Amino acid sequence: MKIRLDQVVKTFDTFRAVHGVSLDIESGQLVALLGPSGSGKTTILRMVAGLEYADGGHIYFGDQDATDIPVRDRGVGFVFQHYALFPHMTVAENIAFGMKVSKTKRSKPEIATRVDELLRLVKLEGLDDRFPGQISGGQRQRVALARALAVDPKVLLLDEPFGALDANVRRDLRRWLREIHDELGITTLFVTHDQEEALDLADRVVILDQGRIVQEGTPAEVCRAPNSAFVMQFLGDANRISATVRDGQAYIGETVVDAPTSLDGPIDIYLRPGDVDWRPEGDGIPATVIRVLDRPGGRRVLANVEGGTALEFDVAPEMAVRSGQVGKLSIKRSRLYPA
């Protein structure tokens, strides 16, 4: 089921939370709404669900204007971070709940068969008699997904479903959700403020700021070509160096580097940790090492460049670097934005 938002607006009292958002979600795609707290992600999701009215614009499910379709007739399944399971129902009863109250009547054996299928799908066979208090947080969210899938939704809406779980469990559930999505192909809208989660999971990422879409594209597109300093910074791991461009050359303190840009005057140079080369001596931007951080994937160095800007960059794990050392940085890749 394709979903289309056309100039959707939402105002709470006098505060406009969503400013004319237009978005196409193709049938079968998994799209992540990504943005900082308060950027309007949940409000957009709630309008798609029918839990909140749009004050302006239209939301289409396929060719049908969904504006006046009530929640229970929209064919959407939800999983929310705090959309708790019913504590006094077993796992199996929780999953069966939606089928029992649905307009589509199913016999008891039909419901039992479907519950078994879903338990297999979410890899929780054998836990059907447990109560939510007797399973882990990650397992509870898998039950919540099974419950959402039980009524064969045309659209799946997930609001920070793994938000309360620890990093390793989140990573596992992310992979698992992607596998389930690939198997079922349900159009899915996923809200998160976690960049890595959005980039790992989604076919397309929609980045929001203050109720507006600021960029959308595949994970590769938004990572390789962030269209603003905001997106560059929000996607994470961005270092910023202030510079001044004159005649195609950037002046960083006393150092001059080539700056192939049409910009002139004060600019910010943005770099990711893999975008610079470090050498103990030679040409380049002088930098003083403040700390060396050893991580499972390699070494990260925190250094100060001229003018006092702190910068983080990666070096090979075997590279000899120590605090206080002065070396030179050369820029391999960067993005330049007006300051």
Ligand SMILES: Nc1ncnc2c1ncn2[C@@H]1O[C@H](COP(=O)(O)OP(=O)(O)OP(=O)(O)O)[C@@H](O)[C@H]1O
């Ligand atoms: N019912 C409401 N009444 C008044 N203001 C609201 C209401 N719901 C949301 N808002 C405001 O609308 C803005 C967008 O909120 P929303 O929950 O959509 O953001 P979000 O991007 O999902 O944030 P978070 O990541 O913190 O959940 C916020 O400034 C919020 O305070």
